[in-house]
């Protein structure tokens with residue numbers, strides 16, 4: 001089986017995230033890392049490989065589109081256990097929107113498959129920075145594959161995939177046949193930490209760097225200047241004014257709370 | 268004036284409130300046309316409500332052939348409607364399904380997409396809240412037909428009354444769109460409380476509840492509020508995932524949010540930071556949630572909440 005996991009390099013959510021003067025996300029000034037939500041995708045890809053067994057010769061490839069530093073996201077996936085890494089990096093990609101990113105990812109998935117088809121493209125449920133949650137659906141659209149998305153429980157049997165999806169108004173079971181695009185939620189279970197052995201082994205794993213021309217994507221199709229949507233303005237939210245904080249002593253807290261709610265007309 | 272397509276979010280013909288909000292937004296941009304994908308009987312049930320809230324046209328797309336498939340067929344139907352009507356914009360409710368339909372549609376019709384708008388004004392210019400609510404962003408689609416997904420509670424439904432002219436639209440659905448099958452579906456059970464993303468007040472509990480949500484539910488019922496939870500409470504198996512608030516759960520923006528036994532991690536804040544008034548009860552005065560609050564009580568929720576609930580019920584008389 002041939003599995004490709006898409007991993008994004010994002011600014012650390014616990015850091016001080018900012019915008020650049022051109023209204024794109026500052027990806028240089030803040031420490032970045034493999035999006036935590038993509039760790040779940042790597043984990044599930046590895047579990048599917050483990051379940052398939054060694055004799056199926058399953059290969060898990062971690063694929064990242066992003067700036068120079070984004071190679072760290074690929075490395076982390078390799079340390080967790082992915083077999084092979086691909087980093088698509090090209091100055092022209094900077095500032096790309098989801099539409100353009102999905103184009104680059106789609107071409108890279110096709111190239112990653114080479115002579116054999118890619119059976120499974122696994123993604124996280126959203127990025128932790130832009131959190132649009134649309135790239136998996138866009139990838140499925142571009143690749144002409146079924147989408148099995150927002151999976152919280154995953155079962156595979158041969159080329160059959162069945163997942164539980166906590167939809168907007170119902171819990172659903174979704175089924176489809178490989179090849180397909182799968183996206184997984186943080187309900188799928190903790191992602192593994194790279195072991196010392198994994199970290200050492202990762203250094204010897206193949207890691208390819210591709211540019212847009214390697215993918216046959218024209219630089220004019222991606223990047224900020226051709227984005228199909230445009231940010232006009234970004235404003236930091238004014239800090240909330242310090243509220244009143246009381247210490248509960250012998251029931252005083254409950255009384256103060258009820259009084260606050262009454263004063264604000266919530267009762 | 269151009270039409271503005273609004274994809275109707277409904278369960279068995281019962282139109283959800285966020286769709287009515289979209290109709291109000293559509294009116295700012297052009298003539299609201301509702302797109303109803305479902306059965307004929309359901310469409311009849313939904314028609315009156317859509318008309319009352321401003322739909323000038325209602326396109327009914329019969330779903331007999333596509334029911335039971337995930338997302339892709341709906342995107343195809345919308346694509347064909349966009350080609351037919353050349354609308355000024357397409358509005359869809361922000362949810363798992365809505366965003367995915369929007370994503371596929373954007374690729375199909377070569378148009379820009381904006382997700383999770385909290386406001387849409389003429390232009391259309393959208394407002395979004397990003398980075399866990401720390402920034403407000405205004406944006407515009409610059410190519411094709413703007414496709415915008417809008418969060419619930421972003422507008423007030425207006426009973427403006429439209430013509431509500433019904434038009435059957437038969438979409439041609441490809442076999443390729445019918446590949447991800449909904450094998451089983453279990454509708455969420457009604458809790459008897461307001462829906463989380465529609466509620467004016469949300470009372471939520473975290474790890475500090477120790478698994479006992481009674482004090483949370485008691486306060487919620489006294490205030491007519493919805494119940495929410497942190498991921499820690501969900502991960503502990505105390506409450507189902509559809510109650511989770513935060514980055515990987517629901518985003519709420521109620522008039523009042525009361526966080527109990529919740530520390531206020533950035534991922535939780537992402538789901539509640541834009542609430543109008545924020546209250547917290549936490550026994551640790553250093554808990555980061557107190558940085559956000561308008562009012563906070565440092566204390567044990569197991570004593571503070573039941574006592575406060577009793578006083579509230581008394582005040583209500």
Ligand SMILES: Cc1cc2nc3c(=O)[nH]c(=O)nc-3n(C[C@H](O)[C@H](O)[C@H](O)COP(=O)(O)OP(=O)(O)OC[C@H]3O[C@@H](n4cnc5c(N)ncnc54)[C@H](O)[C@@H]3O)c2cc1C
Nearest residue numbers: 473474475497498499513514515528529530535550551568
């Ligand atoms: C990728 C990712 C996504 C995530 N998504 C979400 C999300 O969507 N939503 C979410 O909530 N979290 C999310 N998290 C988890 C988040 O980081 C926190 O771990 C989580 O929010 C903590 O929940 P908590 O506040 O209930 O628990 P804790 O952080 O353990 O806090 C418990 C609080 O309860 C207080 N307390 C204890 N006992 C009492 C008592 N008797 N009375 C009063 N107070 C008491 C303590 O002082 C403490 O402040 C995510 C994390 C990651 C990495």
